[in-house]
Amino acid sequence: MTNLWDASAAEDFAARPLDAAVQADLAVVGGGYTGLSAALHAAEAGARVVLLEAGRIGAGGSGRNVGLVNAGLWLPPEDVAAALGPEEGAALNAALAAGPAEVFGLIERHGIACEPVRAGTLHCAHAPGAMADLRRRHAQAAAAGAPVALLDAAEAQARTGSPAVHGALHDARAGTIQPLAYARGLARAAQGAGAHLHEDSQVTETEYENGVWRLRTGQGGAVTARRLLMATNAYHRAPRGTDLPRTATLHFFQLATAPLPPGELAGVLPGGEGAWDTGTVMTSFRRDAAGRVILGGMGRPEGLARTFHHGWARRKLGQLFPSLAGVRFEHAWSGRIAVTGDHLPKVLRLGRGGLAVFGYSGRGIAPGTVLGRAAAEALVEDREAALPIAARDAYDDPAPRLRSAIYEAGALAWHGAAARLRR
Known part of the structure; x- marks a missing residue:
């Protein structure tokens, strides 16, 4: 049996491997939502962008997930603020609350054929006792002004058509997409904005010297860039010179x-x-x-x-x-x-002029889109303040x-x- 998303995607995309030496303002490693969003937004801002994907666009989690475009993270807003502090927590919560609007806005603006349905999502209680957690989540989201509704068992069963649910939390900000088609549509849009995308171009070596990143691929390609974004997440293939912490x-x-x-x-x-x-x-x-x-x-x-x-x-x-x-x-x-150990995404500095973004803990579509754009702004504009979560020098999962x-x-x-x- 095959991956449905690959079999049913209306969007198609193909790009040649990099087999030459090129220069860029921003080199992006990874052709998932984070890397594609970064490439699109950086190219639209006038930067010369080269994106390298080891396989095909969306070959990792971006082409294998459920396709739920949710607002926020697995952690409810108050837990995020408790972990990060009130200021940073509020910034991340606000950015990710607007994540679905950003995703569906990109889909509309670029005409991405990815079956978008913005009817919301239902977080369903699998047992009567689970309603306590949904009530807590509802209270926090409602306090922040989110359009959420708590459904009792009868309402949830009518909305799902399932007798096996015992209530639900409906979030009207959210929706569903065909996830691989969305990734391919972002790739098409990025290429249309002037970004240079290359599939089957695994990065085997990186080095940073005198303000310049140099990347080499297994296909004989080479990129010289002022800035680097590593956006490989759960599918990282460590090149010599730039390993990332394990998650x-x-x-x-x-x-x-x-x-x-x-x-x-x-x-x-x-x-x-x-x-x-x-x-x-x-x-x-x-x-x-x-x-x-x-x-x-x-x-x-x-x-x-x-x-x-x-x-x-x-x-x-x-x-x-x-x-x-x-x-x-x-x-x-x-x-x-x-x-990640705390279920929060990470932005990691890779020396000077480089960032890695990873660790969405199952919430990749909207957060990847948002953090990809923010990482592009931070790198191209030399402005880390563009990030809704602070970049850090290290991350350790024991x-x-x-x-x-x-x-x-x-x-x-x-x-x-x-x-x-x-x-």
């Missing part, structure tokens, strides 16, 4: 049905929202423009684990939507998420591999236990 990685997989007949689909998320639940081992569910139902869950579906994870998904679909019990999946794919193993073990145990309980 924990969390794997997330998705399966999609074939397009369903209108009568069969009518009761499933009839308002077009995207949804996910409050479970520690989270589940997501949404529809696409063709009428497929897409279910996601935590875990790395490889080897024997694939049997547990995919078996859980088949049962979960029927639990959420009894009318779809037994419906087969046609597509299956997975990706990985960079999870046990990223252990946390990665815990995430996978927890997901496997949960999905495996669900299978045993079903018997």
Whole structure:
């Protein structure tokens, strides 16, 4: 089975590898949302930009995620402020609250064909006790003036079409997109603005000397640039000269049905929202423009684990939507998420004239778009104040591999236990 987003993307994009020596004001490494947003905005500001992607545009998390364009982070606003301090926390909260508007604005301005639906998202209570957390999140978002609504069980079941939810938090700022098509559309827009994008151009070496960055690729290309943005996130391939701190990685997989007949689909998320639940081992569910139902869950579906994870998904679909019990999946794919220890994104200085942005902890679309633009402004204009979160000289996660193993073990145990309980 294949990645639905790759099979259904209306946007196409292709670029040749870099096989020559070129100069730039800004070199960007990574063709996901952060790098593409940076390239687009820097090029629109008149900078000469060269972007290098090791594979294809959107090959990492930007082409593998759920496609939920959410406002903010996993952490609610008061937790962000507590972690960063009131001033920095308020700046980041405000920037990311406006993130969906920025994403949907770019889609409209550049005519990106990525199935945008701005009907909001539903954070669903997987059990009655989970409503306490949703009430806390609702109170914080409402206090900041966000258009959010807390739904009781009956309202949430009507909005989702699922008897398995016990309430929900609706955020009208949010929505859904076809995530790979959005990435390709950003690439097209950046190229149209004058940025030079190169696929299949893995950076193998970097060095900084006398105010200049020099990058070399495995295909014989070379870039000399005044500024560097490393935007590789969970798919970082460390070049010689610029390694990044490790983060924990969390794997997330998705399966999609074939397009369903209108009568069969009518009761499933009839308002077009995207949804996910409050479970520690989270589940997501949404529809696409063709009428497929897409279910996601935590875990790395490889080897024997694939049997547990995919078996859980088949049962979960029927639990959420009894009318779809037994419906087969046609597509299956997975990706990985960079999870920082405090669940906050990081902007790291790479000596003088360089930044790395990473660690969205599962909220990459809007934050990646916002922080990519901000990083471009900070680098091209030599103005770190453009960043909504302060750049730091170091980041240390004491046990990223252990946390990665815990995430996978927890997901496997949960999905495996669900299978045993079903018997």
